[in-house]
Amino acid sequence: MNASGSSAAPKGTSLPLAVLSETFIRKAKDKTLHVGIVGLGYVGLPLAEAFVRRDLRVTGFDIDMAKVDMLDAGQSYIKHISDERIGSMNASGKFGSTTDFARLKEVDAILICVPTPLGAHREPDLSYVVATTKNIAKYIGPGQLVILESTTYPGTSEEVLQPILESGGLKAGVDFAIAYSPEREDPGNPNFETSTIPKVVGASSTPERDMACALYGVIVPTVPVSNLRTAEAVKLTENIFRAVNIALVNELKVVYGAMDIDVWEVIEAAKTKPFGYMAFYPGPGLGGHCIPIDPFYLTWKARAYGLNTRFIELAGEINSNMPGHVVDRLGEAMNEQLGMAMKGAKVLIVGLAYKKNVDDMRESPALELIDKLRMRGMDVEYYDPYIPVAPSIREHPEVEGMRSVEWTEEALGKFDVALIATDHDNVDYMPLLKAVDLVVDTRNAIKDRAEKVVRA
Ligand SMILES: NC(=O)c1ccc[n+]([C@@H]2O[C@H](COP(=O)([O-])OP(=O)(O)OC[C@H]3O[C@@H](n4cnc5c(N)ncnc54)[C@H](O)[C@@H]3O)[C@@H](O)[C@H]2O)c1
Numbered sequence: 536m537n538a539s540g541s542s543a544a545p546k547g548t549s550l551p552l553a554v555l556s557e558t559f560i561r562k563a564k565d566k567t568l569h570v571g572i573v574g575l576g577y578v579g580l581p582l583a584e585a586f587v588r589r590d591l592r593v594t595g596f597d598i599d600m601a602k603v604d605m606l607d608a609g610q611s612y613i614k615h616i617s618d619e620r621i622g623s624m625n626a627s628g629k630f631g632s633t634t635d636f637a638r639l640k641e642v643d644a645i646l647i648c649v650p651t652p653l654g655a656h657r658e659p660d661l662s663y664v665v666a667t668t669k670n671i672a673k674y675i676g677p678g679q680l681v682i683l684e685s686t687t688y689p690g691t692s693e694e695v696l697q698p699i700l701e702s703g704g705l706k707a708g709v710d711f712a713i714a715y716s717p718e719r720e721d722p723g724n725p726n727f728e729t730s731t732i733p734k735v736v737g738a739s740s741t742p743e744r745d746m747a748c749a750l751y752g753v754i755v756p757t758v759p760v761s762n763l764r765t766a767e768a769v770k771l772t773e774n775i776f777r778a779v780n781i782a783l784v785n786e787l788k789v790v791y792g793a794m795d796i797d798v799w800e801v802i803e804a805a806k807t808k809p810f811g812y813m814a815f816y817p818g819p820g821l822g823g824h825c826i827p828i829d830p831f832y833l834t835w836k837a838r839a840y841g842l843n844t845r846f847i848e849l850a851g852e853i854n855s856n857m858p859g860h861v862v863d864r865l866g867e868a869m870n871e872q873l874g875m876a877m878k879g880a881k882v883l884i885v886g887l888a889y890k891k892n893v894d895d896m897r898e899s900p901a902l903e904l905i906d907k908l909r910m911r912g913m914d915v916e917y918y919d920p921y922i923p924v925a926p927s928i929r930e931h932p933e934v935e936g937m938r939s940v941e942w943t944e945e946a947l948g949k950f951d952v953a954l955i956a957t958d959h960d961n962v963d964y965m966p967l968l969k970a971v972d973l974v975v976d977t978r979n980a981i982k983d984r985a986e987k988v989v990r991a
Pocket residue numbers: 573574575576577578579596597598599602648649650651663666667684685686687718719720721722824825
């Protein structure tokens with residue numbers, strides 16, 4: 536825990552924010568700003584690294600002592616972030632992490648990167664954001680900048696964060712600053728990382744926006760927008776766009792499948808059009824903690840305006856029907872090609888993570904597939920090179936403790952059918968094709984049109 540020392544203006548300073556912001560911006564230019572990042576997960580940790588790489592001092596805050604201990608020991612808990620990268624952050628002398636939130640007083644900027652899941656009734660669950668903001672409110676001082684990065688509905692920063700932060704008597708836009716800047720991290724994507732993706736920044740006043748842009752400007756190009764709710768809406772728009780387009784190709788997959796047209800071949804050809812088309816790919820259903828969840832933040836908020844979000848609801852319906860469609864296709868293929876019933880047969884799920892090349896199985900459609908296949912009486916096992924043992928997942932307790940099978944022809948030979956749910960790049964499908972008589976492929980992972988491969 537080596538990033539210490541007080542740098543924010545002391546409590547009681549009565550300088551207006553316009554003046555305090557000049558000091559903040561100068562410190563950003565001098566690289567003497569001290570950044571606090573709350574929530575050291577998939578978003579917070581790479582963000583901390585991006586600032587450290589540009590020589591800013593960063594203190595990470597998390598409630599999970601195990602994460603702080605691992606970071607102190609130079610160990611990563613995220614597959615695509617290596618131990619070496621944590622080691623270099625520590626070696627720079629610019630990074631430290633802690634569970635002691637009183638140390639928020641030391642930093643100039645506080646970036647909130649905590650989870651924003653859905654509740655039991657698909658309503659926004661802001662409990663992590665509220666808990667974090669209450670902690671920050673205890674220590675906030677004049678001249679500090681608080682930025683929410685977590686994905687949320689338009690209005691959250693003004694309606695939820697601001698009143699909590701002002702509860703101690705200081706005023707936003709006068710004594711301290713608030714901004715919203717959505718995180719656009721795409722874990723496992725080799726083409727982009729935190730430091731190469733522009734940051735959209737919204738705030739209620741010019742000094743607040745200038746402060747946030749100065750901070751992020753140290754690591755990335757910034758895209759200022761006119762207010763907090765616009766920035767909040769940008770993030771939802773990006774993820775709704777993905778959810779709706781994925782639903783569209785999933786629908787086309789079903790329709791073209793019935794016409795004996797390969798939707799993947801259609802997409803490959805369609806994307807040669809240099810304008811007006813963007814390729815999205817079908818799959819076994821939506822996964823991850825963003826695309827299946829974030830659109831419903833807008834649905835919930837729209838209700839307060841008496842409005843429905845029909846595109847979002849329809850996309851959700853189509854995408855959530857996909858696991859059922861895949862299981863039906865698997866049953867039909869077993870019947871036609873193997874003359875075998877599903878009940879009592881052995882099926883291997885290939886890929887448990889929600890998308891390729893990551894070890895994250897939150898909201899993974901593979902979990903839904905396991906449930907559905909078991910309900911049809913199948914004996915289900917899985918293979919995932921990144922998930923040797925399935926961890927506990929709240930909605931799917933039955934998968935906890937399942938172990939990835941060995942990827943050898945001999946071990947694979949006991950399965951009647953394999954179902955490719957996630958197409959990790961490092962999987963060689965040859966042993967599978969040799970060992971198993973039927974492979975149902977939901978990702979177009981196996982490019983050659985072998986008889987025994989059925990797309991679903
Ligand atoms: N993971 C992504 O690819 C991604 C991309 C864009 C946006 N987002 C959004 O970013 C936000 C964070 O997502 P994530 O994937 O990094 O989550 P995560 O679960 O990986 O990490 C969240 C971290 O916050 C910590 N935490 C929880 N409550 C806390 C509290 N009260 N105080 C301090 N720390 C606390 C947890 O211990 C954890 O380390 C979410 O709103 C998510 O929707 C995520």
